[in-house]
Amino acid sequence: xxxxxxxxxxxxxxxxxxxxxxxxxxxxWTEERQWAPLWEDxxxxxxLAAGGAHEEPPHFIGxxxxxxxxxxxxxxxxxxxxxxQQRLTTFQVLLAAIRDxxxxxxxxxxxxxxxxxxxxxxMMEHPDVERFKLWPTIKDQPAFTAVVSLGxxxxxxxxxxxxxxxxxxxxxERLVEAYLFFTRALRSYLDDAExxxxxxxxxxxxxxxxxLQLVTIELSGNDDPQVIFETLNARGEPLxxxxxxxxxxFLRAARNxxxxxxxxxxxxxxxxxxxxxxxxxxxxxxxxxxxxxxxSLRPRIDLFLQHFLAFKTEQEPNVTRLFHDYQRWIRExxxxxxxxxxxxxxxxxxxxFRRLLRPDPSTRLGALAVRLRDMxxxxxxxxxLALLMRQxxxxxxxxxxxxxxxxxxxxxxxxxxxxxxxxxxxxxLTREVKALVSxxxxxxxxxxxxxxxxxxxxxxxxxxxxxxxxxPLYMEFRASRLEMLLRALDEALRTAKTEKVTVDGDxxxxxxxxxxxxxxxxxxxxxxxxxxxxxxAEQKRDVLVHTLGNLTLLTQExxxxxxxxxxxxxQKHITANSALRMNTYFQTEAEWDEDGIRKRGEMLAMxxxxxxxxxxxx
Numbered sequence: 001x002x003x004x005x006x007x008x009x010x011x012x013x014x015x016x017x018x019x020x021x022x023x024x025x026x027x028x029w030t031e032e033r034q035w036a037p038l039w040e041d042x043x044x045x046x047x048l049a050a051g052g053a054h055e056e057p058p059h060f061i062g063x064x065x066x067x068x069x070x071x072x073x074x075x076x077x078x079x080x081x082x083x084x085q086q087r088l089t090t091f092q093v094l095l096a097a098i099r100d101x102x103x104x105x106x107x108x109x110x111x112x113x114x115x116x117x118x119x120x121x122x123m124m125e126h127p128d129v130e131r132f133k134l135w136p137t138i139k140d141q142p143a144f145t146a147v148v149s150l151g152x153x154x155x156x157x158x159x160x161x162x163x164x165x166x167x168x169x170x171x172x173e174r175l176v177e178a179y180l181f182f183t184r185a186l187r188s189y190l191d192d193a194e195x196x197x198x199x200x201x202x203x204x205x206x207x208x209x210x211x212l213q214l215v216t217i218e219l220s221g222n223d224d225p226q227v228i229f230e231t232l233n234a235r236g237e238p239l240x241x242x243x244x245x246x247x248x249x250f251l252r253a254a255r256n257x258x259x260x261x262x263x264x265x266x267x268x269x270x271x272x273x274x275x276x277x278x279x280x281x282x283x284x285x286x287x288x289x290x291x292x293x294x295x296s297l298r299p300r301i302d303l304f305l306q307h308f309l310a311f312k313t314e315q316e317p318n319v320t321r322l323f324h325d326y327q328r329w330i331r332e333x334x335x336x337x338x339x340x341x342x343x344x345x346x347x348x349x350x351x352x353f354r355r356l357l358r359p360d361p362s363t364r365l366g367a368l369a370v371r372l373r374d375m376x377x378x379x380x381x382x383x384x385l386a387l388l389m390r391q392x393x394x395x396x397x398x399x400x401x402x403x404x405x406x407x408x409x410x411x412x413x414x415x416x417x418x419x420x421x422x423x424x425x426x427x428x429l430t431r432e433v434k435a436l437v438s439x440x441x442x443x444x445x446x447x448x449x450x451x452x453x454x455x456x457x458x459x460x461x462x463x464x465x466x467x468x469x470x471x472p473l474y475m476e477f478r479a480s481r482l483e484m485l486l487r488a489l490d491e492a493l494r495t496a497k498t499e500k501v502t503v504d505g506d507x508x509x510x511x512x513x514x515x516x517x518x519x520x521x522x523x524x525x526x527x528x529x530x531x532x533x534x535x536x537a538e539q540k541r542d543v544l545v546h547t548l549g550n551l552t553l554l555t556q557e558x559x560x561x562x563x564x565x566x567x568x569x570x571q572k573h574i575t576a577n578s579a580l581r582m583n584t585y586f587q588t589e590a591e592w593d594e595d596g597i598r599k600r601g602e603m604l605a606m607x608x609x610x611x612x613x614x615x616x617x618x
Contacts (some may be wrong), residue, residue, distance in 0.1 A: 008061070008091060008212040012117040014454035017078040017133045019069060020085045023250035023264050024274060025243045026139045027174050029086050039089065039185045045207035050195065056211075061086050063215040064511050074123045076130040081220065085136075089144065092118060092134045092210040092292035093175060095147045097182035098204060104152065105190070107201045114205070116147055136517050139272060153183045179603070241322040242301040248327060253339040266455050271301055271350070271394045277514070291357070293378050303378075304353045308346065311382040311389075317422050352388040356381060364399035374484035377409060379422040393439050400441035405614035408448055411459040413481065414608075415467045421455040445615050456532035459472075460511040461609050474509065482509055486553050486582070488602055492611045493581040507553040512592055514564040521566070527594055546596060549601025552582055567592040 029035065039060055050057050064084030072077055081088060095118050102110035117133070124130040136144045143160075150156050156179055171177060188206070193200035200205060219536045232486040243264075253260050274286045301321065308315045309326055312335070317325040329335070335340040359369035365388075372380060382427050387393065387401060412419075432447050433439060451457050473482055487510065496502070513521055523537050531537035544550065554562070562570045575587050585603075589596055 003214055004216050005220070006216055007058075007209055008214065008480060009117055009209045010213065011064075011088075011216065012133050014078055014094070015120050015122060016133065017067065017120070017130060018211075019078050019080050019133065020087055020089070020136045020140075021080060021247070021248050021250065022137050022261060023268065024081075024085055024137055025239070025246070026137050027086065027144075029090055029174070029178065029402075031177070031290050034086070034090065035178055035181050036185075037187045038094070039182065042094075042204065042207055042212065043189055045571055046189075046200070046203040049206040049211055050199070050203035058211045058213045061212050061214050063217060064088055065217045065219065065268070066217040073125055075125045076120050078217070087214075088134055089136055089140070089175070090178060092183050093144075093147055093178045094210070097153075097179050098186060098201075098208075099185045100152050101190075102199055102201050105201060107198045110201050110205050112483070138269070138568075143175040145564040147175055147179035153180065156180070167192055194558045198583070199362040222576055227475065239254060240299060240302055241326075242299070242305055244323040245326055246271075247304060247321070248330075249342065249408060252330075257459075258339050263340055263343055267340075267347050268349075274489035286354075286358075292376075293592055294376065300357055300543045304350055307353065307378070307381040307385060310347050310427060311385040311430060312351070314382075314427055314434070316427060347391065349385055352385055353381070355388070356384060357578055359364060364402045368402040371410075371488070374480050375413060377411060377419070378480075379426050380405065380409070383426045383430045385435065386430045387439070390433075390439050397440050398584035401439075403612070404441065404445055404448060404615075407614060408458050410485070410608075410612050411464050411614065412457075413477075414473070416464055416471070416476070417454055419460070423454050425451070433436055434437065434492055449615070458614055460614060464614075465602075465605040465609055468548050468608055470547065471603040472543050473548055474511070474551060479509060482551070483507060483553065485548075485608075486551065488611065490553065490580050490582040491609055498581060506556060508556045508559045510552050510554045510559050510562070511545055512570065512586070513541075513597065514568075515545055516564050517541065517545065524593060535539075540595065547597065547601055548604050549599070553580060554578060554583075 009106050035540055038061070038330060041061060045059050056246055057416050062084065065082040066084075067082055070077040095114055099111050099114040099118060101116065120131050120133065129135060132145065132148060134144070135141070150159065155177060160172045160176045162172075169391070172180075189204075190197045190200050195203075210379055210542040211290035250268075251258050253263055261475075269288045271482060272285065276284045276286045276289055287304070291300050291303055291305060305326070306317055306319060306322055309322065311327065313329055315327075330342075336345065355365060356369045356372070359366035361367050362371050372378070383405075387398065393401075429447055433444070448458055473485075477485075521532065523541065528534050528537045529540070530542050552574075553576065555578075558573065562573050571586050571589070571592075572581050585600060586592075
């Protein structure tokens, strides 16, 4: 490879083009992290240029890695950008912004000098494209060509007008925002400059020409662009595992002489462009939305690739080395006959994974997906992919398997089983499901029932019911998990004769007998006698109030209004205002004490056993 030190303007001097591979990520630089620091560097160097500080060394602004592309006939000489596409794109937008401001300010000489650095002149094979010094990814092409060629801030703002939603200015395309930032920053600099505006513009131009330098590294025939790309990815805006993987996939496609553009458009573009379907998230891209998994937040696409790789390799990938694990799998196993076959498989699995991320709660899969999220149990996702990819599996069989998975997890949760072995266990199940010639519910149940020991067993009815009735679940569960349990039980109480009720707002967990019961809920003589003393009765009640039999769901407003009041008031407000089937129970309960809690706890435990059954071992 050949390294060369250049000024910012020298980078774009002469007839040349820089091509951003269409499979690289779109433009992501922002004002706070990149534009503002770059502008501060320019202002500082312009001040030095204006003061004649020729002895001061130029300022280094980074490096780019390029690889020459073969051109023919009248085609403009071109280089493919291996690393530094964000930086090069920003420089072109910056030069266009300074050029346009200079034109408006009457500094025609500066505008004229900058023009050749933003557009190629003369003979070209395809002038509509080749006149641009840089050609970005497909997603960025409309905004980039607009800001570089429209010629003024007003023209750009006319094509990309300000849009307000609920009195909040919505962000424009990132490249448009970059252009507007630099035009406004330059005007602010001119307003504050001690010298006249034209002189200040000349100082900025001088900084671009002489005082801002970077290194271009041009690869030779023996250099591997992918290796260089991976080595340098820590600079600038950090790359996601999916960014590295995308680059790797399409470089292999190019080497195989496959249709890179067609493959990208058909299979990968949706990962970059698909909008989220939530009403309040229209401006977000579905696969870039951050999802919580355990303690970390990660983009959906990286979560998908993690579970896809686990499903395929039947091993737990190292999250910090996800791309390298994928690369090793492809290199060692060669699992696909072509890159297109690889992308077909990735797309099929991504469509299945989307059903877990954006579930339809009215379906059995959707209900399970919602509860998996509430339980924060993503270790089962590779197994879910293995099942969803079995196209021969009838819907009724899949629904039964989903019920069994949910039963297994919820019974273990209620009975206080550990989750530490889940990674290994669900990968083992994934491997066993993939090995089955035919999958049905009975075969899957046999796999689940084979687990031995408390790390992987499926608790039986007696233990499950005992835990539901006796354990202080409110103290032991996260609120989201307990709410999930209560919501599921409420849904199970509904029959074909019952209206379907959808609760749009948040619900909160309510203690029917309050946690602070002393003021309005005195202990009865019978309770004291049964417990063997007043202190013992208090201790038992303090545990009992947190058990399932004493817990229900209310809206936050209703919960706040009933609070620690006596049962006669709670009963009236709950039965009059709550539409939950679970709360109709209190219509016939004139009193609420220890016996009432135990009675309801037993009823709910029996219901839970039917909702989350365990098959009997033959």
